Amino acid sequence: MLWAIIRRVAIAVITLLLATLVxxxxxxxxxxxxxxxxxxxxxxxxxxxxxxxxxxFNRPLVIQYGVWLGQAVRGHLGxxxxxxxxxxxxxxxxxxxxxxxxxxxxxxxxxxxxxxxVLAAAxxxxxxxxxxxxxxxxxxxxxxxxxxxxxxxxxAVHLHLLPSGGFIxxxxxxxxxxxxxxxxxxxxxxxLAAVLMRQTRSAMLExxxxxxxxxxxxxxVPEWKVIGVHALRNSLITVVTVIGLQLGGLIAGIVxxxxxxxxxxxxxxxLDAVYQRDxxxxxxxxxxxxxxxxxxxxxxxxxxxxxxPRVRATEARA
Amino acid sequence: MTAAAGALTAPHRHWARLPxxxxxxAQAGAIGAFIVVAIAVFGPLAAPHNPSATSFxxxxxxxxxxxxxxxxxxxxxxxxxxxxxxxxxxxxxxVFATLLATLLGLPIGVVxxxxxxxxDVVIMRLIDVTLAFPFLLLxxxxxxxxxxxxxxxxxxxxxxxxxxxARIARGETLSVRELEYVQAALVNGERSIAIMRRHVVPxxxxxxxxxxxxxxxGSIVGAAILSFLGLGVQPPTADWGAMLAQSESYLNQSVxxxxxxxxxxxxxxxxxNLLGDGVRDALDPKRRR
Numbered sequence: 177m178l179w180a181i182i183r184r185v186a187i188a189v190i191t192l193l194l195a196t197l198v199x200x201x202x203x204x205x206x207x208x209x210x211x212x213x214x215x216x217x218x219x220x221x222x223x224x225x226x227x228x229x230x231x232x233f234n235r236p237l238v239i240q241y242g243v244w245l246g247q248a249v250r251g252h253l254g255x256x257x258x259x260x261x262x263x264x265x266x267x268x269x270x271x272x273x274x275x276x277x278x279x280x281x282x283x284x285x286x287x288x289x290x291x292x293x294v295l296a297a298a299x300x301x302x303x304x305x306x307x308x309x310x311x312x313x314x315x316x317x318x319x320x321x322x323x324x325x326x327x328x329x330x331x332a333v334h335l336h337l338l339p340s341g342g343f344i345x346x347x348x349x350x351x352x353x354x355x356x357x358x359x360x361x362x363x364x365x366x367x368l369a370a371v372l373m374r375q376t377r378s379a380m381l382e383x384x385x386x387x388x389x390x391x392x393x394x395x396x397v398p399e400w401k402v403i404g405v406h407a408l409r410n411s412l413i414t415v416v417t418v419i420g421l422q423l424g425g426l427i428a429g430i431v432x433x434x435x436x437x438x439x440x441x442x443x444x445x446x447l448d449a450v451y452q453r454d455x456x457x458x459x460x461x462x463x464x465x466x467x468x469x470x471x472x473x474x475x476x477x478x479x480x481x482x483x484x485p486r487v488r489a490t491e492a493r494a
Numbered sequence: 495m496t497a498a499a500g501a502l503t504a505p506h507r508h509w510a511r512l513p514x515x516x517x518x519x520a521q522a523g524a525i526g527a528f529i530v531v532a533i534a535v536f537g538p539l540a541a542p543h544n545p546s547a548t549s550f551x552x553x554x555x556x557x558x559x560x561x562x563x564x565x566x567x568x569x570x571x572x573x574x575x576x577x578x579x580x581x582x583x584x585x586x587x588x589v590f591a592t593l594l595a596t597l598l599g600l601p602i603g604v605v606x607x608x609x610x611x612x613x614d615v616v617i618m619r620l621i622d623v624t625l626a627f628p629f630l631l632l633x634x635x636x637x638x639x640x641x642x643x644x645x646x647x648x649x650x651x652x653x654x655x656x657x658x659x660a661r662i663a664r665g666e667t668l669s670v671r672e673l674e675y676v677q678a679a680l681v682n683g684e685r686s687i688a689i690m691r692r693h694v695v696p697x698x699x700x701x702x703x704x705x706x707x708x709x710x711x712g713s714i715v716g717a718a719i720l721s722f723l724g725l726g727v728q729p730p731t732a733d734w735g736a737m738l739a740q741s742e743s744y745l746n747q748s749v750x751x752x753x754x755x756x757x758x759x760x761x762x763x764x765x766x767n768l769l770g771d772g773v774r775d776a777l778d779p780k781r782r783r
Contacts, residue, residue, distance in 0.1 A: 187622075194623040205639050313771075317764035319715045321722050322738060322756030329749055424628035424654075431630055432719055436742075447723060450637050458638050466626045473625075 180481055188474040195466045196248065199459060200241050206455055209233075213455040214254055248463060254456035256449075263460040266445065273343060274430060274441035277364065280357055281426075282419075284365025285372055290415065292369070293376025298403055300381060308373055315370025320429050324363045324436035331359060341438035360437040364429050368422060375418040379411035386410075413484045420476030423469055514772045523768025530762045534585040537578035545571060545579040545732045554748045564754055567737070568744050573751070577758055579732040584759070587648050587717030587726065592706050594652030595659050600702055602656065603663025604690055608671055618664075621657045629654035629716055633725045647726035651716045655709055662705050666698035707773045711766035718759045734759045 206213035211228035228234050232243040247253075253263035296308040332340035338359055344352035383389060384407050392406050393399075431443035438444075442461060449457040514520035542563070549570035557565040557573075564573040606617040627635070633650035640646060670676060671694065679689045718735030720726035727733040729740075734755040741751035 187619075190619065191622050191626060194619070195626045198623065198627070199635075202635050202639060207639070313767055314760075314764065317711060317715070317767050318760050319718055319722075319735075319756065319763070321719060321735075322759060325738065325742065325745065325752045325756060329745060329752060333745060333749075424625070427628045428630040428716070428719060432723065435723060446634055450634055450642075450725065453638070455638060458634065462627075462631055462635060465628075465631055469628065470626050 181478060184474060184477050184481075188470055192467060192470050195470065196245055196463065197241070199463055199466070200244060202462075203244075203455070203459055214459070215257065217257065253460035253463070256454050256457045258448075258452050258454045258457075263457050266457065267442065267460055267464060270440060270442050270445050273345075273439060274434070274443065276346075276353075276357060277360055277433070277439065277441060278426065278430060280361035281364035281368060281429075284361055285368035288366065289369035289372025290376050290412075293373040294380055294403060294408060296373065296377045297380030297384060297407075305377075308377070312370040312373045315366055316374075318367070319432075320363055320367055321432045321436050323367070324360070324433055327359050327363060328436070341436070343439045343441075356437075356439075360433045360439060363436075364426075364433050367429060368426065371418065371422055371425075372415060376411060376415055379414035380407055383407035383410045413480065416476060416479055416483060420473055420480075423472050423476075427465060427469065514776065517772055517775070519768050520772025520775070523765045523770075523772060526761060526765025527769045530581065530585065530765055533578060534581040537581050541572075541575035541578045543572035543575040545575040546730045547571060554744060554751075556748070557750050557754075565748070565750055567751055568740065568748075573737075573754060576732040576737060577734070577754065580734045580737060580755070581758070581762075583644065583727055583731060583733040584714060584717055584721075584735065585762070587644060587651070587721075588710055588714035590648045591651035591713040591717065592655065592710050594648065595655035595709070596702060596706050598652070599656040599659025600663050600695070600698070603660035603665075604667045604694055604698060606660065607664035607667030608686065608690055608694060610668075614664075617660075621660055624653065625657050627654070630719075633720050637725045642725045642728060644721075644727045644731070647717055647720040650720070650725075651713050655713070658709070659702060659705060663698050663702055666701055667694055670694050670697045704774055707766075708770040711763040711770065714766065715759065715763050 203210045203213065210231070211224045211233045214231070215224045215227040217223040231247070232240050235243075251264045253267070255262055256266060259266065292308045292312070296305040299305060328340045331338045339356055342356055344356050346353045380403075384403070386407075389402060389407055392402050397406070430441070431446060433439070434441045434443035435447060442465070445457065446461045446465075448454070449461060514524060542561075549566070552562070552566050552570040553568055555562050555566040555570075557563065559565055562572050562574070564577065567573055567576070602617060602621070606614045629650050632654055633647055636646040636650050676689060676693050679693055684692075717726060718733075718738075721733045721735035722739045724739065727736050729736065737755035738752065738759075741748070741755070745752045
């Protein structure tokens with residue numbers, strides 16, 4: 177078990193290093209070369225030369241990479257030429273906003289998706305199965321940004337119930353904060369709920385057909401307990417994996433939803449950086465997202481190994 | 495009715511041999527996908543107006559206006575014509591991205607599974623690195639390097655799907671390479687390239703095709719997302735995602751501008767999703783009921 181964890185962590189570290197190499201290569205492919213792109217003032221030769229010295233861009237590539245990586249690891253991601261603020265502090269400001277959105281949507285997805293999947297699998301082909309499957313397929317096909325526009329049209333423009341966008345920090349009142357977060361989190365969460373529902377359903381169907389479930393039924397375990405305890409617990413293993421696989425999609429969803437609802441999170445920072453050609457910020461955001469993605473996947477992997485006794489057993493033998 | 499019962503009671507009825515017989519959802523998806531493709535191919539011929547022709551005397555007209563069946567946008571351009579032209583752009587992006595993923599992923603997976611060993615380990619690790627860059631990050635990076643464009647969006651979407659295709663192709667290759675006819679070809683002294691081309695690829699192709707069919711709706715929505723965010727198609731080209739992005743500032747005056755293009759994306763994605771589910775169910779014996 178310990179070896180399995182060490183192996184997974186080592187793989188994640190290697191992947192992370194390779195990912196930084198990709199970003200480093202991309203920085204070198206930027207128009208005008210890396211020093212011009214990352215300078216606070218790319219038009220001034222003196223500033224560009226100073227940036228080149230700071231990052232060691234006039235030294236051999238291997239050393240450049242080492243210096244650049246060292247800076248990045250210590251959180252020195254450069255200064256944005258647009259806002260004149262350090263990239264790291266800009267990112268730090270926006271992480272809580274995006275994290276709140278991500279956590280709220282995941283909660284909504286789990287609260288809706290898993291019970292709906294269980295309900296659908298309890299009577300395959302039944303009316304609940306049909307309704308849940310059709311709604312889920314709709315949820316999969318509806319693009320977040322359009323769904324976002326539709327709920328803005330209904331709840332903000334038409335009914336005037338909720339704000340159409342913007343953000344209020346928790347420190348200025350929890351009510352206002354949640355009021356602004358509700359629509360975006362629902363839009364993002366329901367899309368994820370559709371995926372979770374489909375996976376929970378098929379995992380539950382598989383569990384319900386297994387021998388141990390038949391045994392449980394034969395010895396007279398009440399049906400709610402068979403479904404809710406015996407089958408569901410085993411199905412959750414698959415569901416955890418699926419949440420891991422959805423992380424990439426979640427990132428795309430967060431960026432679009434932040435754009436539609438005008439939420440000043442990491443997604444908006446990224447898009448603004450693209451529009452304004454703010455390469456320092458862009459490099460920081462991409463490094464951060466790739467690292468977050470790899471770490472999240474590692475955690476899912478480890479959770480999977482902990483949850484699933486069969487994985488533990490094979491890892492022990494290997 | 496199950497397939498077996500259908501075969502016993504009505505062996506010669508024509509409708510039973512229609513694709514996806516007894517699966518109304520899959521049939522609806524097939525019809526929807528066919529219509530969307532037809533619009534993408536022939537739509538521009540049927541468009542009543544030039545999709546880029548502006549008319550400032552006629553902005554934000556509601557649907558069912560004279561001359562403009564679906565109304566006009568903020569520049570007085572005909573929404574129906576833009577929708578018909580946009581079908582081609584949106585679908586092209588989705589289909590080319592999936593095609594690119596297959597063209598890159600299939601050889602990578604086959605080579606990796608065929609040679610195994612160190613090469614396999616290296617290739618699979620690189621595939622893992624690709625997974626660390628979801629399509630949106632790739633698109634952001636490409637837009638930063640060479641500016642946003644339709645082809646950068648296609649490239650980002652395609653590359654992001656390579657790992658999935660490569661993994662499936664690799665898994666299939668691992669089992670196919672152990673089969674007798676591949677071993678026989680080896681003994682015969684055929685070169686590895688020839689064995690992979692003539693014996694392995696044809697046999698791993700069908701699971702790869704299923705995987706890509708299932709991936710097409712994701713690519714269509716992905717392409718729409720990128721042009722919505724300004725990372726894909728650039729104005730004035732007509733595209734469903736871009737139409738939605740431009741509508742955002744005018745939702746107070748014209749609700750329809752925010753609804754029509756989104757509905758088009760939704761219908762296209764739903765049709766391909768239903769079709770993909772049908773294809774997968776039909777080809778996967780484990781799922782047959």
